[in-house]
Amino acid sequence: MRGMDLLIALRRRGVKPRSVFVTLVPDRSVSDPEPLSHQGNLQIDITEGEALSDLDFRPLTGLQVHLRDITGDVARLRRLGSLVAAVDPLTLVLPVEDDNGFTLYIRRRGEPTHTYFTP
Numbered sequence: 428m429r430g431m432d433l434l435i436a437l438r439r440r441g442v443k444p445r446s447v448f449v450t451l452v453p454d455r456s457v458s459d460p461e462p463l464s465h466q467g468n469l470q471i472d473i474t475e476g477e478a479l480s481d482l483d484f485r486p487l488t489g490l491q492v493h494l495r496d497i498t499g500d501v502a503r504l505r506r507l508g509s510l511v512a513a514v515d516p517l518t519l520v521l522p523v524e525d526d527n528g529f530t531l532y533i534r535r536r537g538e539p540t541h542t543y544f545t546p
Contacts, residue, residue: 430462430471434486437469443490444469449511451475451496451504479506484514489536492516501525508532 437444445467452472462470473482475498492511496504501523508521512534521532528546535541 428471428473428477428482430469431482431486433462434469434471438486446491446493447471447487448493448495449473449487449507450494451498451500451507453498473507475500479503479510482510484511487511487516488514489517491518491520493520495522 434444434447447469449471450473452474454474454476473479494504494508494511496507504521504523508519512519515536516534517536519532519534521534523530523532528544530545531543533541533543
């Protein structure tokens, strides 16, 4: 999981990134972005070969987290959403596109999940 070590180091120093973008990427991702942008956003990549159940998402607690998928595996993206939601991020944004349309899930700490659907 590229980028998580940087997040852990920042959290140990008491620094919270503005937002964290967690992206499911192919094993051979073509880009190697800088994990921390100049705006304070952090990029974490999870490859297809990494088992989600083996990863520790606790450093995302209390942060604004955006989930993305560029592999086309909707079931894996939804599983990632469940695992990240379990560590109680401040905000969780999960866009899901499938054959039925586009659904955006937004969960804010202490509130129910809001769902927006576009057919």
